[in-house]
Amino acid sequence: MLFHVRMDVAIPHDLARDRRDELITTEKARALDLQRDGKWVHLWRVAGKYSNISVFDVDSADELHEILWSLPLFPYLTVTVTPLARHPSDLAMQ
Numbered sequence: 420m421l422f423h424v425r426m427d428v429a430i431p432h433d434l435a436r437d438r439r440d441e442l443i444t445t446e447k448a449r450a451l452d453l454q455r456d457g458k459w460v461h462l463w464r465v466a467g468k469y470s471n472i473s474v475f476d477v478d479s480a481d482e483l484h485e486i487l488w489s490l491p492l493f494p495y496l497t498v499t500v501t502p503l504a505r506h507p508s509d510l511a512m513q
């Protein structure tokens with residue numbers, strides 16, 4: 420199942436610099452692992468924003484939920500999830 424996910428990041432300005440750097444480093448490592456596992460198939464920066472647009476390929480909404488909750492930055496994310504279905508005009512569907 421494919422899910423379009425937007426993550427808007429809002430790390431509090433008063434969070435200690437070391438903690439902020441640690442969160443970003445661990446988030447990157449987790450994102451790379453999930454990409455290598457084939458779960459996080461697209462990761463794009465939204466131009467001009469501290470946000471990303473991602474596509475996840477997971478077995479279920481429950482799996483996506485667990486992945487999102489496991490992200491180190493999760494407490495500082497506003498997450499918007501859109502389930503994706505095949506479009507009949509997609510070339511791959513012809």
Ligand SMILES: O=C(O)CC1=CCC(=O)O1
Binds near residue numbers: 426428448469471
């Ligand atoms: O910077 C972001 O958009 C948040 C994030 C997701 C994966 C990652 O490495 O950073």
